[in-house]
Amino acid sequence: MGSFQLLSAKLKAPALRKQYVPRPELYRKLDRLSDHKVLVVQGSAGSGKTTLMTSYMSERPDLGWYWITLDEANNDARSFWYYVLEALKGLFGQEPEHLRTMFDALSQKPNLDHLLVLLVNRLEECRAVGTLVLDDFHFIDDTTLLQSLTFFLRFSPETIRIVLLTRETPKLYLGELAMSGQYLEVNERELAFTHEEANLFLTQTLGLTLEPSTVHKLYQWAEGWVGGLQLSALAVVHHTHTLTEPVGTLNRYMVDYLSNEILRSVSDWEQQFMLQTSVLAYFNEKICNWMLDINDAAVIITKLVEKHLFVITVDEEEGLYRYHQVFGDFLRAKLREQGEDTVRSLHLRAAEVYERMGSSEESLQHYLWAEAYEEAIRLLLATGHHFPNWSYLRQIPLDILSSSRPLMFQRLFYHFCNLEIEDMRQIINLTPQQEEDGLGSLFQLCRFMLGDEVFDLPVGMEWLENWESFEMDAVTRAIILVTGGTMLSLKDQFATAMNWLNQAKRLEKLSPNPFLRFSILSSQAQVLETLGEFSACLSLYEIMFDLCENYPMLHPMKVINWIGLTGIQLKMMKLELAEESIATAKQIFFDDDSQLKSAYLYNEMELRVLHGDNTRAIELLEELKKFPLYQSPTYFTSILKYMLRYGLSNIEMENELLNRVEEPHSKAFIRLEDRLACARIRVARGEKELAYQHLDVLLPHARKHGIRTILVEGLLLKMTLIASASSVPGKELFQVLREAVHYGYENEYLSPFCLEMERLRPYFGLFLKDPDQELNSKEKCFAQLIQTLLEQSKMQVSLPVSPKEREKAILSERELEVLQVLATGCSNKEIGVMLCISLATVKSHVINIYAKLQVSNRVEAVERGRELGLLY
Numbered sequence: 001m002g003s004f005q006l007l008s009a010k011l012k013a014p015a016l017r018k019q020y021v022p023r024p025e026l027y028r029k030l031d032r033l034s035d036h037k038v039l040v041v042q043g044s045a046g047s048g049k050t051t052l053m054t055s056y057m058s059e060r061p062d063l064g065w066y067w068i069t070l071d072e073a074n075n076d077a078r079s080f081w082y083y084v085l086e087a088l089k090g091l092f093g094q095e096p097e098h099l100r101t102m103f104d105a106l107s108q109k110p111n112l113d114h115l116l117v118l119l120v121n122r123l124e125e126c127r128a129v130g131t132l133v134l135d136d137f138h139f140i141d142d143t144t145l146l147q148s149l150t151f152f153l154r155f156s157p158e159t160i161r162i163v164l165l166t167r168e169t170p171k172l173y174l175g176e177l178a179m180s181g182q183y184l185e186v187n188e189r190e191l192a193f194t195h196e197e198a199n200l201f202l203t204q205t206l207g208l209t210l211e212p213s214t215v216h217k218l219y220q221w222a223e224g225w226v227g228g229l230q231l232s233a234l235a236v237v238h239h240t241h242t243l244t245e246p247v248g249t250l251n252r253y254m255v256d257y258l259s260n261e262i263l264r265s266v267s268d269w270e271q272q273f274m275l276q277t278s279v280l281a282y283f284n285e286k287i288c289n290w291m292l293d294i295n296d297a298a299v300i301i302t303k304l305v306e307k308h309l310f311v312i313t314v315d316e317e318e319g320l321y322r323y324h325q326v327f328g329d330f331l332r333a334k335l336r337e338q339g340e341d342t343v344r345s346l347h348l349r350a351a352e353v354y355e356r357m358g359s360s361e362e363s364l365q366h367y368l369w370a371e372a373y374e375e376a377i378r379l380l381l382a383t384g385h386h387f388p389n390w391s392y393l394r395q396i397p398l399d400i401l402s403s404s405r406p407l408m409f410q411r412l413f414y415h416f417c418n419l420e421i422e423d424m425r426q427i428i429n430l431t432p433q434q435e436e437d438g439l440g441s442l443f444q445l446c447r448f449m450l451g452d453e454v455f456d457l458p459v460g461m462e463w464l465e466n467w468e469s470f471e472m473d474a475v476t477r478a479i480i481l482v483t484g485g486t487m488l489s490l491k492d493q494f495a496t497a498m499n500w501l502n503q504a505k506r507l508e509k510l511s512p513n514p515f516l517r518f519s520i521l522s523s524q525a526q527v528l529e530t531l532g533e534f535s536a537c538l539s540l541y542e543i544m545f546d547l548c549e550n551y552p553m554l555h556p557m558k559v560i561n562w563i564g565l566t567g568i569q570l571k572m573m574k575l576e577l578a579e580e581s582i583a584t585a586k587q588i589f590f591d592d593d594s595q596l597k598s599a600y601l602y603n604e605m606e607l608r609v610l611h612g613d614n615t616r617a618i619e620l621l622e623e624l625k626k627f628p629l630y631q632s633p634t635y636f637t638s639i640l641k642y643m644l645r646y647g648l649s650n651i652e653m654e655n656e657l658l659n660r661v662e663e664p665h666s667k668a669f670i671r672l673e674d675r676l677a678c679a680r681i682r683v684a685r686g687e688k689e690l691a692y693q694h695l696d697v698l699l700p701h702a703r704k705h706g707i708r709t710i711l712v713e714g715l716l717l718k719m720t721l722i723a724s725a726s727s728v729p730g731k732e733l734f735q736v737l738r739e740a741v742h743y744g745y746e747n748e749y750l751s752p753f754c755l756e757m758e759r760l761r762p763y764f765g766l767f768l769k770d771p772d773q774e775l776n777s778k779e780k781c782f783a784q785l786i787q788t789l790l791e792q793s794k795m796q797v798s799l800p801v802s803p804k805e806r807e808k809a810i811l812s813e814r815e816l817e818v819l820q821v822l823a824t825g826c827s828n829k830e831i832g833v834m835l836c837i838s839l840a841t842v843k844s845h846v847i848n849i850y851a852k853l854q855v856s857n858r859v860e861a862v863e864r865g866r867e868l869g870l871l872y
Contacts, residue, residue: 007281009315010068011083013053013065015313015314016058020055023056026052026056026191030056030060032184036183037182038153038164040184040185040186041166043167046226046227048226049191053133053135057133063130063161065131066130066132068087068132068133070134070140072139075142075145092123120155123160124157127157130159132161132163133165134164136166137170138166140170149172150172153174154176193229198215202215202218263330273300273304274304274331275331278323278332279343279350280322280350282314282321283321283322284301287357291346298319310327311324312324344371347367350366351366354366360379363379373401374403377396377400377401377404377407408430410476412424413515482500482501482523485504489526491669492707497523508520514550517547518547521547522544522564525544528540529564532747532749534747538565538836541564545561559596562588563603565581566582569581570610571749571751572749574813576814601624605621617646618646621643622648625639633657633674637674638673640657640677640680657677658678662678672698672701675694675695679691679717682694683717688725699714708747711740715736716756716760722736723759723762729766734763734773738767738773738775740753750785750789753789764783768787781821785817815852816870818842819862819865819871823862846861853865
């Protein structure tokens, strides 16, 4: 499964102990499992839960058993479901790889419901039949994980059964299953041995020779508890200990006492062996020999197994063992009495052994337990920081992790993927801003993008041209390509930015990572939006939405999708769709993220402007001005055009921008948007010549590099300047309008024309009638849309007198668009091309228009539209 190293031992049921005690009464109860969805076997440590199930599995192999032994590491959605997928992979048929890839990506606190739908559907499709045993389920209390398991239990096929072996009542809601008769339980009382079973266990299983009175006394003291019975018997055998009166209840004091008796029953070397190896989750002869620098580990392990000293055989063929959980906990507690330095030293030796064996996942965990963070960093660098290892970065203190800037950058990206903004701020604040490797600029870019304080874009881009000469791993390179591509696009280097993003895409394909893929697509969409390629943007957003559906850990990113999609819809004047998108974004909005909030409010402000709701638009502008992001020179220009529109001047910021752009010896990077903003300021101040100077620099560059958004807005501003110089429109004005229509029609960039309606209205009708303006069919349709919008904004729509007629006459926004283009004489196919919709969709809208207007053909529809004031 990719680079994640599963402990295969956890997927194997413990070997059934020899001469086990059959439990016929419990077996009969367990035979009812096939009619139930969940079985809970609950009992204290050593109560015989595991032996009961392994013995029953040998009795009923037809139930299709699968096993997972859980521990603290599995109290995490990613780890838990990773093991479940591996355990059940035999049920998925021949194609489980897609599910594996998705589970590979679980690096955060995910919402698993959508992903589990795929798992449940796959089990249903394969007609899977099986029983999954989850041993030591008491380790599981993570809320997200429990919710996901509840979902799985509710919707998984009835032929998939779950068995929970646990010391405690599961923190899982099982009431619904109990009410529906799908819940079966074996409790601690039922697990307790009868006197006869206790006698068999002591004499047959443990092979002890005891007097009947001793058996009786041990049984009474242990009260049928298997673990207590074993501990008590061993204490008596090894020490000829006189038993005291029974304590009445089983608790940790009894366990501690008897465990001490057991520990003292072995030789000093055996005791030291157990204490030292207690830091290992699993062990075998080779691991112990290497770790303790001995050569007789096999002999010691055999003696411990023969003495029944709570050494559990995990895999007899491979000679793999582990300590019983209770006994292991006790050993580790005793080991800690020798001092934390001793414990860390053993973890360090274990890490070295596992690394020597090639088990990097186990090695890394032990390095972290040993607090050997430098060694953990070395191992992470050596293994190439595969995506599943990112979570380990969180365990390394930042002041130590900062020694590896690539790892710091990866951890920053990890927090970004989880939208953990505070963690991102902490990393950025610990990172020096100026570094020769260029990562300093990217850290500074992240600081800028957070929008906490007033920052400008980082300067110093020379390193971008030779960054490949720096030594860094492929993952860091891919992240640099994405982040650097964003920086390049903000500095108008769009071609280079797209090149970088395409390189990142190729790297991501070699090592699939949904977070990287989403970031790449999102950055590409932003570049294409600035270039005015809205159709390509919409295609990317479709892919990104699919990505979020396929990878539930990306669900938090949906809000980014909706905000981005709203921006495109506003530019194309699809206001009805924009309303829906912004409402959806609000439903999943994260209030504590200032950057997302500012982006959301910006969209809402633009929507209010385009709807003509000036009061609300001004309120939103005033709120946006308070965000540090919009106080930076880079983003201030985004709201400046609307501030000028409503006379909300900020003389200080405006002058600062003018000085930075117009200063002859300024070393600041000047973006095209900066020049356009300066031109707007000069126009607002009546300084037309200075405005022309900016446009004369801006427009040729925008034409050359195909930056349509800047080009259309710049041309319309130039049209304003030309119109203000003469009351009679001339060829120059028409030529500018002609060019604006040309660069706007292909992707239906309508909003700039709508924002300039008052200035366009006197001239646009004349422009359309000018015989010198040779527009192609698509340009004509686009120009006609603009003219219709101009006329609609001027005249109030006349509605039918009858409420019934009015209801029938009201068309949706899309139907109005279809009617407007239809009135120009375009065919259904041409309407589809113009509005970027399918031919079938066009026909559907036309039918709806006929029904609502109560007409039967195109001519009647156009005439009726004019009567109602929908067309002019």
